[in-house]
Amino acid sequence: MTVLGDGAAALYETGPVPGPGGWPVTYEQVATGNLPVVEQPSPVPRLSAGLRLHGEYQGSGFTEPKYIARRGDGQVVQLSRLLYLVASSVDGVRDAEAIAHRVSARFGREVSGENIRYLVEKKLEPLGVTVPEGQEDDEVDAPRSDLLLALKGHRVIFNERRTAKIARSLAWLHRPVAVALVLGSAVAMDVWLFGFFGAIEPVLEVLDQPVLILVVFVLTVASLVFHEFGHASACRYGGARPGCIGCGLFLIWPSMYTDVTDVYRIGRGGRLRTDLGGVYFNVVFMLAMAGAYFATGAQFFLATVYLGHFEIMEQLMPAVRLDGYYILGDLAGVPDLYGKIKPILLGLVPGPRGDRAREEVAGLKKSARAIVATWVLTMVPLIIGELGYALWNLPRILTTMIRSLTEQLVGTGAAFVDGKIVEGLVGTIGCVMLLCPMAGVVYLSVKIGGRIVRAAKRATADRPRLRLVICALALAGLTGLSYAWMSGVTPKPLPKQPPIAPILQPGVPTEEPPPARQASTPDRPTDSGAPSDTVPGGPSGSAGASAVPSAGQTSRGASASASPSASASASPGRGATRSPAPASGGPVTEPVSSPPESVPASPTPTPSESVPVSPTPSPSPPPASDSATPAPATS
Structure with missing residues (x-):
């Protein structure tokens, strides 16, 4: 064994050697157990799959600037400036310290790595902007806004690439000169259609022909698709990038949508142009239909024009999430008007909850706060009133709908x-x-x-x-x-x-049959001033009905049957029909007439049997009772 000298041993023991993890330690630290604390590398944050950062919300109605990000599942989130700077610095390579240096330079204030880790874990991860630490994939299961009046069940029809290509080819229609020509032509078209030609005549012609109904239905669907390209092309014209076009269910009605989230980074004028682009393209489509009428003479094109006006009026309603709702939201600079209903209503309540709600809407500018408050105080009573009215009328709604649906299914089958x-x-x-x-x-x-x-x-x-x-x-x-x-x-x-x-409604009767009444038995001679309702039928004639005939009923002499057991109805099939509704509005169902019972023939005619029948319906009022009694057979 070789023994080292004191000087050599001291030099060697104090020199650094590779230790665990590559950190330099000495033999003295190993011998005494006083090893340095090894710091683990900082985790690297990652953005969630499909996340898009759209930038600052231009023309915002908030006092502080808001920034918009859209997750891969379509949910749009609002971020503060600091959170947006952190999210925009996350690239999957930088750790918290590197992100802190970058954010500090852009934010203008010192931000530490610990601050970044807190913002990522406590703010961005719950919003679904970043992926939780330790998760392998980039998919997140973040909460979504449970919007009652939002589109459900999205299905893409035109992907982003195709939408951008078509939108680029139609963007020229949003130039000021083209807009002026289109609107001027639309005014001239409406003056001619409603003032001279008559808009209802083409609709009546379509209703009379089943094939034309299908044609107009197809054209209406085409106008809906063209409507969405109006939003996409306006978005493209304003400098934003349109997304996909798809369809979904609005409540339960099939509807279409266009992803134009990128318009939040352009000015308010560009957003309003995008909001109005749909109804503007409806006008363009109606002009094309009017041109098709002048070229072919087919009036169903004008029926499509007429129905297009109702589509425009429906789209401009600000009650639900249609074009009018987004127009009002962009005018106020608030992207989600429905999200402000709760804080504004709670702000009217005194107490701590009202104070917190008022703080939530305190970030709105005065003009935006006035618009949103007016909308909330108008819409909430209307919604409550409509719900209450629907509950009050629920039985008649269900009864009428079930009856109509049953007849529709039977007739269609x-x-x-x-x-x-x-x-x-x-x-x-x-x-x-x-x-x-x-x-x-x-x-x-x-x-x-x-x-x-x-x-x-x-x-x-x-x-x-x-x-x-x-x-x-x-x-x-x-x-x-x-x-x-x-x-x-x-x-x-x-x-x-x-x-x-x-x-x-195939198979459903187009005319309501006249009311049915059974014959009544004359128990005493009729007054001399009024003619009897019985018909002298000769040897085998039968008694006529005692009810006053309706306008569609034939004369009594022509409807008399030759059999003693024949029905007393004045026209075929009247027995199972309903009489006109009384003043209260409720239906009255008459019982089916039964054949009159046979009674012994009288040897001599009664006075009522000898009175001739008037050729016109009797002006006397109908019997007070709806009940019917059999009439005696005459000999």
Whole structure:
């Protein structure tokens, strides 16, 4: 064994040698156990899959600038300037210290690595902007806004590349000269259509032909697609990048959408142009339909123009999330008006909760706050009133819808069985049009009921007495409403009416048959001043009906049957029809007439039998009773 000298040993022991993890340690530190603390490398943050940073929200209605990011699942989140700078510095390579140096230089204030780690873990990860530490993939399961009136079930029709290509080819229509020509031509078209030609005549012609109904339906769908390209091309013209075009369910109605989230980084004028681009392209489509009419003379093109006006008016309504809603939101500079309903309403309540709500809307500018508050205070009473009115009329709504749907399904099925394919297809469209509102009623009832229950549970989580009071009030309200439904206090269902568009309802009678009444037995001679309703039928004549005939009824002499057991109805098939509704609005169903019972023939005619029949209906009022008694047979 070789022994080293003191000087050599000291030199060697104090020199650094590679230690665990590559950190330099000495033999003295190893011998004494006083090893340095090895710092683990800082984790590297990563953005979630599909995240897009759109930049500052231009023309914002907030006092502080807001920044917009869109997750891969389509959810848009608002970020403060600091959070946006952190997210924009995350590239999957820099650690927290490197991100801190970059953010400090751009933010103008010193930000430490510990600050970055806190912002990433506590702010960005819950929003789904960054991926949690230790997760292998980039997919996140972040919470989404549970919007009641939002599009559900998205399906892409035109991907981003195709949408951008078509939008680029149509962007020239948004130039000022083209816009002026289009709007001027639209005014001239409406003056001619409504003032001279007549807009309803083409619609009536379409309703009379099943094939034309299908053609107009196809053209209407085409106008919806063209409407979405109006949004995409306006977005492209303003300098933003349009996304995909797809379809989904709005409530339960099939609807289309265009991803134009990138417009938040352009000015307010560009966003308003994008919002109005859809209805502007509806006008362009109507001008094309008018040109097709002048070229071919087919009036169904003008019917499409007429229906296009209703589509524009529907889109401009700011009540639901259609174009009018986004127009109003961009005018106020607030991207989500519905999100401000709760804080504005709670801000009217005194107390701590009202103070917190007022702080939430305090970040809005005065002009934006006035617009949003006016919209909230207008929409909330309307929504509550509509819900209350729908609940009050729920029995008549369900009864009428079920009756109409049953007749529609039976008639459409009969059309297919009889080989009437076109009528059956048009009837199928009518079935869908009936099913959609029915499904919408169920969907809204479930969603609104669930939200109310969850909100009540949250508000009374630690207050059992308040929960008991709310449950008692809800039970009392439901009991009173149920009593109103069952007792008939609420309005009665509408009487059956002939269809306005018979083509959409194959197999449904287009005319309501006249009311049915049974014959009554004359128990005493009639007055001398009024003619009798009986018909002298000769040797085997039968008694006529005692009810006053309707306008569509034939003369009594022509309707008399030769058999003693014949029905007393004045026209075939009247027995099972309904009489006109009384003043109260409820339907009155007459019983089916039964054959009159045979009685011994009188040897001599009674005075009522000897009076001749008037050729016109009797002006006397109908009998006070709707009941019918058999008339005696005459000899």
